[in-house]
Amino acid sequence: MTLGPLMVDVAGTALTAEDREVLAHPLVGSVILFTRNYQDPQQLTELVAAIRAVRTPALLVAVDHEGGRVQRFRPGFTLLPALRRIGLLYDQDADAGLQLARDHGWLMAAELLACGIDFSFAPCVDLDYGLSEVIGDRALHANPAAVAALGVAYMHGMRDAGMVATAKHFPGHGAVVADSHLALPVDRRELADLAGDLQPYRLLIENGLPAVMVAHVLFPAIDTLPASFSRHWVKGLLRGELGFRGTVFTDDLSMLGAAGVGDIVERSRLALDAGCDVLPVCNDRAQVEHLLDGLKVGADPALHLRLARLRGRSQYDRGQLYAAGDWARCRAALERCTAPPELQLGENT
Numbered sequence: 001m002t003l004g005p006l007m008v009d010v011a012g013t014a015l016t017a018e019d020r021e022v023l024a025h026p027l028v029g030s031v032i033l034f035t036r037n038y039q040d041p042q043q044l045t046e047l048v049a050a051i052r053a054v055r056t057p058a059l060l061v062a063v064d065h066e067g068g069r070v071q072r073f074r075p076g077f078t079l080l081p082a083l084r085r086i087g088l089l090y091d092q093d094a095d096a097g098l099q100l101a102r103d104h105g106w107l108m109a110a111e112l113l114a115c116g117i118d119f120s121f122a123p124c125v126d127l128d129y130g131l132s133e134v135i136g137d138r139a140l141h142a143n144p145a146a147v148a149a150l151g152v153a154y155m156h157g158m159r160d161a162g163m164v165a166t167a168k169h170f171p172g173h174g175a176v177v178a179d180s181h182l183a184l185p186v187d188r189r190e191l192a193d194l195a196g197d198l199q200p201y202r203l204l205i206e207n208g209l210p211a212v213m214v215a216h217v218l219f220p221a222i223d224t225l226p227a228s229f230s231r232h233w234v235k236g237l238l239r240g241e242l243g244f245r246g247t248v249f250t251d252d253l254s255m256l257g258a259a260g261v262g263d264i265v266e267r268s269r270l271a272l273d274a275g276c277d278v279l280p281v282c283n284d285r286a287q288v289e290h291l292l293d294g295l296k297v298g299a300d301p302a303l304h305l306r307l308a309r310l311r312g313r314s315q316y317d318r319g320q321l322y323a324a325g326d327w328a329r330c331r332a333a334l335e336r337c338t339a340p341p342e343l344q345l346g347e348n349t
Contacts, residue, residue, distance in 0.1 A: 001026055001055060001056070001057075002026075002029075002057070002299055002300075002301070002303075002304040003029030003030070003057060003059070003060070003303070003304055003307045003308075004025070004026050004027040004028050004029040004297075005027065005029060005268075005272065005277060005278055005279050005297065005300075005303060006025075006027045006028045006029060006030075006268075006278075006279050006281060006288070006291065006292075006295075007028075007029070007030040007031065007032050007062070007249075007278050007279065007280040007281070007282075008022055008023070008028055008030075008031060008032070008280075008281060008282075008288050009031065009032055009033070009034060009037075009281075009282045009283060010023075010031060010033070010037060010047075010051070011036075011285075012036060012037065013036075013037055013038070013039050013043055013047060014043075014046075014047060014050070015047070015050050015051065015054075018285075020054055022285075022288060022289070022292070023051065023054045023055070023059060024054055024055055025292050027291070027292055027295060027297070028059065028292075029059060029060065029278070029303075029307055030059055030060035030061070030062060030278060030307070031051050031059055031060070031061050031062070032061075032062050032063060032064075032280055032282060033047075033061065033062070033063045033072065033117070034063075034072055034282075034283075035072045035073070035074075037072075038072060038073045040075060040076050041073075041076040041077070041114075041115050041318055044073065044115045044116075044117075045115045045116055045318075048061050048115060048116035048117060049116060052116070057308075060118045060119070060307060060310055060311060061116065061117050061118050062117065062118060062119050062120065062121065063112065063117055063120055063121075064120065064121045064122075065080075065108060065112060065117075065120040065121075065122065066080070066082075066083065066108075066120070066121075066122045066123070066124055066138060067079075067080025067081055067082055067083065067104065067108065068080065068081060068082025068083065068084075068137055068138060069082065069136075069137070069138070070138060073112075077111050078107055078108075078111060078331055078334065080104060080107070080108055080334065081104070081334060081337055081338045082137040082138060083104075083123065083124060083137070083138055083139065083140045083150075083154075084128070084136075084137035084138070084139060084140065084141075085100075085137075085337050085338060086100050086101045086104060086140055086150055086154075086337070087128075087139075087140045087141035087146060087147075087150065089337055090140075090141065090146055090149075090150060091141075094149075097150060098149060098150065098153045099153075099333070100333055100334075100337055101140070101150040101151075101153035101154040101157065102153045102154065102156055102157035102160070103157060103329070103330040103333045103334065104154060104157065104330075104334060105122070105123070105153070105154040105155065105156070105157025105158040105160075105161070105165070106157035106158065106160050106161045106326065106330055107157075107161075107327065107330040107331065107334065108120060108122065108158070109157070109158040109161035109162065109163035109312075110161040110162075110315070110316065110321055110324075110326075110327065110330075111321065112163070112312075113161060113162050113163055113312045113313070113314035113315070113316075114314060114316050114317055114318045114320075114321045115318070116312075116314070117312065118163070118310060118311050118312040119163050119164050119166065119211070119310050119312060120158075120163065120166070121166045121168060121213055121249075122154070122158070122165065122166065122168075123140070123150075123151050123154040123155065123165060123167060123168075124138045124139060124140070124168055124169070125140065125147050125148075125151045125167045125168070125200040125201070125204070126138070126139050126168070126169055126172055126173045126174035126197075127139060127141070127142055127143075127144060127147060127172060127174040127175070127196060127197055128140075128141060128142040128174060129142065129174045129175045130142070131174065131175055131176065131177050132173060132174050132175070132176055132177060132179075132185075133177075133179065134173070134179040134180070134181065135173055135174050139174055140154075144195075144196035144197070144199035144200060145199065147199070147200045148199050148200040148202070148203040148204070149203070151167065151200045151203070151204055152203055152204060152207050155167075155204060155207065155209065156207075161315070162312055162313035162314055162315055163312050163313075164210035164211055164309065164310050164312075165204075165209060165210060165211065166210070166211035166212065166213055166247075166249065167200065167201060167204050167209055167211070167212050167213070168212070168213035168215070168251075169213055169214070169215035169217070169251060170201060170212045170213065170214045170215060170227065170233075170238060171194060171197055171198055171201070171214075171215070171217075171219075171227055171233060171237070171238075172187070172194060172197030172198070172215070172217070173185070173215045173217055174197070175187055175189070175197070176217060178257075179257075180215060180216040180217060180251065180255055180256075180257030180258075181252075181255050181256065181257065182255075182256050182257075183256055183257060184216060184217075184218055184226060184256070184257045184258075184259075184260055185215075185216075185217045185218070185257065186217075186218045186219075186220065187217055187218070187219050188219075188220060188221060189219070189221065190221045190222075191219075191221070191222050194219075198237075198242070201238075201242060201244075202242060205242050205243060205244050209244070209246060210246045210247065210309060210310065211246050211247040211248070211249060211310060212238065212244060212246065212247075212248055212249065213248075213249040213250070213251055214227050214228040214233065214234060214238075214248060214249065214250055214251065214276060215227050215228060215251055216228050216250075216251050216255055216257030216258045217257070219233075225261065225270070225274075226257065226258070226260075226261070228250040228251060228258065228271055228274070228276065229258075229261050229267070229270040229271055229274050230274055231273065231274045231275065233274070234248060234274040234275035234276055235274065235275040238275070239275055246306065246309075247277045247278060247306040247307065247309070247310060248275060248276045248277045248278070249276065249277070249278045249279075249280060250271045250276045250278070250279055250280065251280070252280045252281065252282045252283075253267045253268065253271070253279055253280065253281050253287075254281050254282055254283060254284040254287050263290075264281065264287045264290055264291050264294075265290065265291060265294040265295050267279075268291060268295050269295070272297065277303050277306055277307070278307070
């Protein structure tokens with residue numbers, strides 16, 4: 001059995017009989033975990049092992065674990081700062097900002113890998129236009145060149161730890177107000193006006209970016225379909241012009257930003273036709289079951305190879321990680337970046 005294109009979730013901190021039945025379906029190839037799936041590192045390690053044991057080859061296991069507002073596992077993990085903190089340091093000292101990006105990526109990845117997680121959907125390389133609340137401080141910077149440089153450093157940190165990076169949300173979610181979880185955002189700019197949003201992807205792809213997540217954002221000047229369902233964006237621009245050869249994820253197909261193109265089966269068909277590889281469907285088991293019954297796709301050896309490249313390569317178990325010098329050094333660097341500045345009082349204050 002090969003790995004299929006669907007990414008699904010599970011109910012709680014241990015697998016149920018229904019979870020096992022879903023995970024055994026040949027259309028499923030990966031699992032995404034959330035806060036409800038987590039108690040502590042030991043429980044997480046056991047849950048991941050149980051997911052892997054369902055079938056061969058083992059399903060991939062992923063999580064959204066960027067830091068700041070988007071960190072699914074907290075007790076027992078380092079509390080990671082939002083990526084904006086990295087950009088703020090970069091403005092003060094570019095070399096220090098690049099090193100912090102690499103340290104953040106390494107620490108995030110190393111702690112997840114020690115529990116068996118294959119990859120995290122990071123980094124977010126949307127530009128900070130000051131418009132999108134759902135992006136907000138998840139953005140590294142407003143300057144495209146800064147985001148590109150910091151994104152590459154972050155990706156290298158993840159790679160040093162043994163984890164692939166997934167840049168998101170292609171081609172850009174920072175210039176729209178609407179949250180694609182709740183509505184379809186519309187960006188009315190022409191393609192030429194998106195050069196800055198695409199700049200980080202160009203540099204990341206030149207440096208071997210393994211995966212991209214495509215946004216549910218509509219660019220009506222470019223296509224009548226949102227980017228996640230658009231052959232123009234995925235096959236034409238991402239894989240064609242930019243030369244991307246890695247794995248393409250849609251954003252969660254159960255989000256309301258995806259609902260306008262049809263039911264869950266039609267969404268999946270359109271995304272696959274556009275050139276997407278992996279279709280996350282989260283927090284809606286009824287939709288997953290409908291998709292397992294209604295979506296018909298053949299085996300895709302190329303997809304299986306791309307997915308195999310996403311498997312994590314942990315260098316440490318948890319005990320070894322906590323004893324590692326890099327772990328202590330990276331934690332100290334992140335703590336310094338989040339510490340309030342020292343108050344220095346002059347003699348005449």
